[in-house]
Amino acid sequence: MDASTYAARRNVLRTAVPKGAILIMGNAEAPKNYVENPYPFRQDSHFLYYGGISQAGLALLIEADGSEVLYGTPEHRDDVIWFGPHATLDDHAAAAGIAATADIGGLADRLGTIGDGGVAIHFLPPYRAERSFVLAGLFGIDPREVEARTSIELVRAVNAQRSIKEAAEIVEIEDAVAVTARMYEVTMRSAEAGRTEAEIAAIHQAVAVVRDRRQAFEPIVTVCGDVLHNTSFANTLEDGDLLLVDSGAESPLHYASDITRTMPVSGKFTSQQRDIYEVVLAANEAAINAARPGVTNRELHLLAAHTVASGLKDIGVMKGNVDKAVAAGAHALFFPHGLGHMMGLDVHDMEDLGDIVGYPEGEERSTQFGLAYLRMARKLEPGxxxxxxxxIYFIAALIERWQGEKLHRSFIRYDKLDDFCGLGGVRIEDDVLITEDGSRVLGPGIPKTVDDVEAAMAR
Ligand SMILES: [Mn+2]
Incomplete structure (x- = not known):
């Protein structure tokens, strides 16, 4: 993406927020255990979207008259010792199509002058504590007052703009998914009894690392898929286990991918695993086939829930009227999370802006167990x-709790659940673009059917 792309995006934002100045803060380095040993740098996604500059310590100010200034730290004569020949602040500004640069040391004064003139300064809510302190310093206020000073007008404008992906952004995401597809190809070939989750996680991520790509988030690689946010790699794979892998590489411009596949360590699903897998696959495909403009993501979620409940009834785990079971939330014992989320520069795109991204104004999250975890409910649009x-997960502690509380006994056959204990979890995740008349799964195909997964695991 070139300077004209970023300039055009800023023009759209300027039109959507016509009055006042707009301040887009870049991220600073984040110390891990002491200042000089930071976490790997990841630029703020809004800053990437409007400027594309992956460099710490910058701020972009769009003044009320439309003039733009990139604020940063001027070159120090010793920088070349540590960084070699490198892009200067002016180089970064030119690449982003920003006409002027200034010392960030003068930003507070400039904001003060703008504010004294009675002009509003719009900025987005901070998601890092350090940002709150920086903003507090810039505006001369208490850090606890920063949240209340953020601009809902700017939040709405950014959400509206970034929700609709441009063609060039889809290219980036498909590039990210393509690398992720290679990660799964190697992983399906490598997973076997005797190897550890850590070994598989290393093999999996290496495919991205050798291409100089980062992970969009910390991957899940586990034989205990029933622990939904399992970040441990401590187990050894055994025949009979299901290995669940949820991961995604970043594109060169830091767009995310987010893919989940579940595979049998032995290379062949048991009949019980296959039964459960086929239900999850049916839910994945039903939702993809139904995804189109005008449909709400809540409807897709409930369609998937219906498919899960219906399939589990066929298997003998659930019973009764499927519509009533889903309305009551009984399926959430096995499918407790939401169907999915927006994805773009962030793996959960723009979740720093809050539920405005996933929920239309005036609509709140459900309080029902399961549906409450749906991050995205709003009506789908092209782009x-x-x-x-x-x-589908068999979470022993949750089953025990529900059974103890005698929850949904008319829909759940608790007497059958012992047979499924130890199965773990199955999840199948794709990244999907909403098109003018339907949807398209992004990236090259990644083995998903029982036959394709088993074939990809064959050695
Ligand atoms: Mn996801």
Whole structure:
């Protein structure tokens, strides 16, 4: 993407927020255990969207008259010792189509002058504590007052703009998914009894690392898929286990991908695993086939829930009227999370802006268990990129709790659940673009049917 792309995006934003100045803050380095040993740098996604500059310590100010200034730290004569020949602040500004640069040391004074003139300064809510302190310093206020000073007008404008992906953004996402597809190809070939989750996680991520790509988030690689946010790699794979992998590489411009596949360590699903897998696959495909403009993501979620409940009834785990079971939320014992989320520069795109991204104004999250975890409920539009990631899990502690509380006994056959203990979890996740008349799964195909997964695992 070149300077004209970023300039055009800023023009759209300027038109959507016509009055006042707009301040887009870049990220600073984040110390891990002491200042000089930071976490790997990741630029703020809004800053990437409007400027594309992956460099710490910058701020972009769009003044009320439309003039733009990139604020940063001027070159120090010793910088070349540590960084070698490198792009200067002026180089970065030129690449982003920003006409002027200034010392960030003068930003507070400039903001003060603008504010004294009675002009509003719009900025987005901070998601890092350090940002709150920086903003507090810039505006001369208490850090606890920063949240209340953020601009809902700017939040709405950014959400509206970034929700609709441009063609060049889809290219980036498909590039990210393509690398992720290679990660899964190697992983399906490598997963076997005796190897550890850590070994598989290393093999999996290496495919991205050797291409100089980062992960969009910390991957899940586990034989305990029933622990939904399992970040441990401590187990050894055994025949009979299901290995669940949820991961995604970043594109060169830091767009995300987010894919989940579940595979049998032995290379062949048991008949019980296959039964459960086929239900999750049916839910994944039903939601993808139904995804189109005008449909709400809540409807897709409930369609997937219906498919899960219906399939589990066929298997003998659930019973009764499927519509009533889903309305009551009984399926959430097995499918407790939401169907998916927006994806773009962030793996959960723009979640720093809050529920405004996933919920239309005036609509709140449900309080029902399961549906409450649906991050994205709003009506789909062409250009949205969403994940579709239904799953079925046998979570012993949750089953025990529900059974103890005698919950949904008319829909759940608790007496049958002992047979499924130890199965873990199955999730199948794809990244999906909403098109003018339907949807398209992004990236090259990644083995998903029982036959294709088993074939990809064959050695
Ligand atoms: Mn996801």
């Amino acid at each position: 949205f990129v969403i994940t579709i990631e239904p799953g």
